[in-house]
Amino acid sequence: xxxxxxxxxxxxxxxxxxxxxxxxxxxxxxxxxxxxxxxxxxxxxxxxxxxxxxxxxxxxxxxxxxxxxxxxxxxxxxxxxxxxxxxxxxxxxxxxxxxxxxxxxxxxxxxxxxxxxxxxxxxxxxxxxxxxxxxxxxxxxxxxxxxxxxxxxxxxxxxxxxxxxxxxxxxxxxxxxxxxxxxxxxxxxxxxxxxxxxxxxxxxxxxxxxxxxxxxxxxxxxxxxxxxxxxxxxxxxxxxxxxxxxxxxxxxxxxxxxxxxxxxxxxxxxxxxxxxxxxxxxx
Amino acid sequence: xxxxxxxxxxxxxxxxxxxxxxxxxxxxxxxxxxxxxxxxxxxxxxxxxxxxxxxxxxxxxxxxxxxxxxxxxxxxxxxxxxxxxxxxxxxxxxxxxxxxxxxxxxxxxxxxxxxxxxxxxxxxxxxxxxxxxxxxxxxxxxxxxxxxxxxxxxxxxxxxxxxxxxxxxxxxxxxxxxxxxxxxxxxxxxxxxxxxxxxxxxxxxxxxxxxxxxxxxxxxxxxxxxxxxxxxxxxxxxxxxxxxxxxxxxxxxxxxxxxxxxxx
Numbered sequence: 107x108x109x110x111x112x113x114x115x116x117x118x119x120x121x122x123x124x125x126x127x128x129x130x131x132x133x134x135x136x137x138x139x140x141x142x143x144x145x146x147x148x149x150x151x152x153x154x155x156x157x158x159x160x161x162x163x164x165x166x167x168x169x170x171x172x173x174x175x176x177x178x179x180x181x182x183x184x185x186x187x188x189x190x191x192x193x194x195x196x197x198x199x200x201x202x203x204x205x206x207x208x209x210x211x212x213x214x215x216x217x218x219x220x221x222x223x224x225x226x227x228x229x230x231x232x233x234x235x236x237x238x239x240x241x242x243x244x245x246x247x248x249x250x251x252x253x254x255x256x257x258x259x260x261x262x263x264x265x266x267x268x269x270x271x272x273x274x275x276x277x278x279x280x281x282x283x284x285x286x287x288x289x290x291x292x293x294x295x296x297x298x299x300x301x302x303x304x305x306x307x308x309x310x311x312x313x314x315x316x317x318x319x320x321x322x323x324x325x326x327x328x329x330x331x332x333x334x335x336x337x338x339x340x341x342x343x344x345x346x347x348x349x350x351x352x353x354x355x356x357x358x359x360x361x362x363x364x365x366x367x368x369x370x371x372x373x374x375x376x377x378x379x380x381x382x383x384x385x386x387x388x389x
Numbered sequence: 390x391x392x393x394x395x396x397x398x399x400x401x402x403x404x405x406x407x408x409x410x411x412x413x414x415x416x417x418x419x420x421x422x423x424x425x426x427x428x429x430x431x432x433x434x435x436x437x438x439x440x441x442x443x444x445x446x447x448x449x450x451x452x453x454x455x456x457x458x459x460x461x462x463x464x465x466x467x468x469x470x471x472x473x474x475x476x477x478x479x480x481x482x483x484x485x486x487x488x489x490x491x492x493x494x495x496x497x498x499x500x501x502x503x504x505x506x507x508x509x510x511x512x513x514x515x516x517x518x519x520x521x522x523x524x525x526x527x528x529x530x531x532x533x534x535x536x537x538x539x540x541x542x543x544x545x546x547x548x549x550x551x552x553x554x555x556x557x558x559x560x561x562x563x564x565x566x567x568x569x570x571x572x573x574x575x576x577x578x579x580x581x582x583x584x585x586x587x588x589x590x591x592x593x594x595x596x597x598x599x600x601x602x603x604x605x606x607x608x609x610x611x612x613x614x615x616x617x618x619x620x621x622x623x624x625x626x627x628x629x630x631x632x633x634x635x636x637x638x639x640x641x642x643x644x645x646x647x648x649x650x651x652x653x
Binding site: 215242244245247248251252255278279 | 486487488489490493495496527528529611
């Protein structure tokens with residue numbers, strides 16, 4: 107018998123030959139997602155006085171091929187927040203499943219608490235106002251913080267989730283909340299936000315209407331929706347990976363409304379003829 | 390010494406369907422000095438009697454802050470409570486870091502419940518020999534939970550655990566209906582009176598042996614009173630306000646308590 111402990115429990119070398127450890131020494135380091143494959147383009151969002159409007163088109167591109175034209179890139183969370191995804195669609199689907207799980211856990215806990223409230227428990231307090239945060243569930247600000255940690259952790263394990271995400275909803279003070287997080291875990295907030303091409307093309311337009319929090323607090327819902335529609339049109343004109351069908355979400359204290367088959371209207375392509383190199387030209 | 394052959398570990402049932410190790414752990418809770426907790430619609434308080442091993446020694450702490458919004462009172466093995474308290478502190482901190490909010494009290498209590506239950510179902514492990522009262526505030530208001538070594542957790546309006554705690558519970562049951570509407574000071578006085586009920590003959594509440602812990606739910610302005618433990622001279626006015634001679638003249642007694650506010 108072999109007296110060396112490191113040999114115990116192993117197939118015997120004299121019977122099976124020496125252990126083949128070659129699979130442990132690959133010539134390359136472990137690789138994970140190095141580039142996105144199927145991608146969604148811009149997500150844009152702007153705050154207004156009682157909430158946030160967000161929009162993203164329904165296209166998933168495979169390189170420059172418009173591969174899927176019915177992909178929903180905005181999802182509600184706990185019917186109090188909206189999350190919009192730009193970037194890799196498979197990573198978006200992973201996050202979508204993950205957030206569904208998180209929402210279910212959260213809903214169960216809230217159910218446990220409210221069951222206590224119904225009984226004679228003293229905890230059914232003065233929380234009578236109907237603001238979305240008083241139910242004790244994760245609000246948009248909590249969710250954004252969580253996604254930031256998640257994205258940053260994945261980046262640090264060199265396996266990033268290749269997305270830029272916008273989170274819209276309300277913070278713990280019941281104020282409209284809008285924030286972004288990207289594949290590196292970089293997080294920031296602003297009265298208006300856009301990912302991808304939208305950051306170049308839509309952001310300046312939205313800033314004209316909501317440069318500061320004060321400006322955003324004066325915008326009405328109708329104005330905000332109009333600005334967002336205008337931005338989606340500009341993006342469709344100038345972003346080659348975009349589509350004229352898009353989803354539009356409005357978050358207010360009453361909840362989340364998402365319409366997933368909006369169509370761009372009143373397009374005018376007259377400008378195209380004057381621009382050399384734009385579209386198909388015979389000259 | 391041994392009661393029977395079925396109490397050597399926590400995985401063996403007795404023929405009567407009991408697990409003696411878990412029951413012994415519950416006995417350890419009854420050896421600890423008494424702690425009382427009460428929740429109203431706005432506040433939750435913990436009050437406790439501290440013991441000193443001998444005249445010359447200091448008193449063993451009974452109330453521990455866990456996070457901004459949660460505190461615990463312990464009865465039983467202090468060293469086991471230390472493990473649970475460290476765990477709870479870490480979980481609360483972790484939750485704050487990942488979600489940017491304070492952990493819901495029920496979530497926290499469920500976690501220690503699961504942790505303690507595992508110890509009752511594995512060979513070679515033993516149950517925690519400590520009972521806790523967990524007091525905290527969250528978006529649902531103030532909460533008071535009881536935690537037992539068996540892993541059982543229950544939300545309570547008012548409760549007492551520890552030595553002679555039955556006397557305190559009797560007091561709490563008698564005044565049960567009043568607690569919901571009590572303000573901060575009334576709630577503390579109810580707690581101290583319940584505590585007094587469970588004292589042995591010729592012992593009394595002093596500034597040395599009494600601890601009070603309070604947390605307040607978000608008021609109209611959304612301001613939360615963080616959990617804070619009061620000891621020593623800070624509790625003098627409250628003890629004074631429930632002194633026997635004060636209680637005889639209730640009008641004067643309660644007035645005294647109001648004026649001797651000790652909040653810093």
